[in-house]
Amino acid sequence: MRMARLIAAALLAGAATTVQAAGVEAYLSNKTAQLTFTGDASGIGLPGAEMSFGLFYGDDKDYMGSFGLHAAGTPAGDMPLTFGLGGRIYVGSTDRPDQNFQALALGGEVRYTIPANMPMAIAADIHFAPSVTSFGDADQLVDVGVRYELEVTPGVSGFLGYRELTLDLDRDSSYKVDKHVHFGVRFRF
Template sequence: MRLRLLTAAVMMGLAPVAASNTLDAYLSKDTAQFTFITDSAAIGFGGADLSFGVFFNDDSDYMLTTGLNVVGVPAGEQPLTFGVGGKAYFGFIDTPDDRFQSVALGGEVRYTIPANMPMYLAAEAYYGPRVTTFGDARDLLDASVRYELEVTPGARGFIGYRYLEADMDRRRDYKMDEHVHFGVRFNF
């Protein structure tokens, strides 16, 4: 419980850092994730998205993430955007009492569906191999897909699926998330 409160306090403290911020939250039957996204100008490197997140599940597993992602639109008037970047993961597995850290590289692709009400299909994946994963884990895979619907210019609702797995020393292929989730994304 203290970890949840500490993370929420840190994320709220970061809110006034930049003018364009995003809060992304999702819930499933067994998991929850809250992510704060801001412009990387807050750390002196503009033009990228800087994210801070907390994930937890009903097995009392927790994970903190931070990432840097650069997003761009290809030349021409295409409905696709692409992003590449990296994330650092800090995981705390309850049973058995395991800890891990991973530096993962990956990216995202987003397709804007042409319609009167803006809609999007998005997919992202990050992989941390054995060489950049430490502690009680050997590697990490984090992949998700989602369908987003913009209900107002500053708010989107979404439904998605996330597959989050760490290859642990004691438990091979430990799945922390493998669920359909519902969420909201607020831009402020």
């Protein structure tokens, strides 16, 4: 537990010095909450990429911090699709079972913008950390999400989504950190 706190503090300090907030996103479900700060990664020499720092809490006393770096773009042609690739570092602890985990996951996302008067989108993302990049009590991590977004005003979007974050733990068990429908809001500055 102490090592996880030290790593989380290091991630928080690193993210605070490099991410100049360009957006804030919060989501809630019946059992979980997450707050994510996003910013431009040009400060670390990666123009066009986005960094994110997230804090997660589950009412089973599950805690997690994440730090991500992703780049996205549209394929050739005039398509309403956007694809993104990147990675995310996860650091956290679960209460039952009492486990600490760290993982380096690679993944991507796809977003389809629905052509309409009020901007809407459907997005899905997946991140995967195999055993070679999962540490602590984790042998593997899979984070999958899907959401429907609606831009209510320029810079403010609401969304409804589903996330499933699963850990394979050292004790040959699978633990779902998050498996809930959630709703949230995103502010872009």
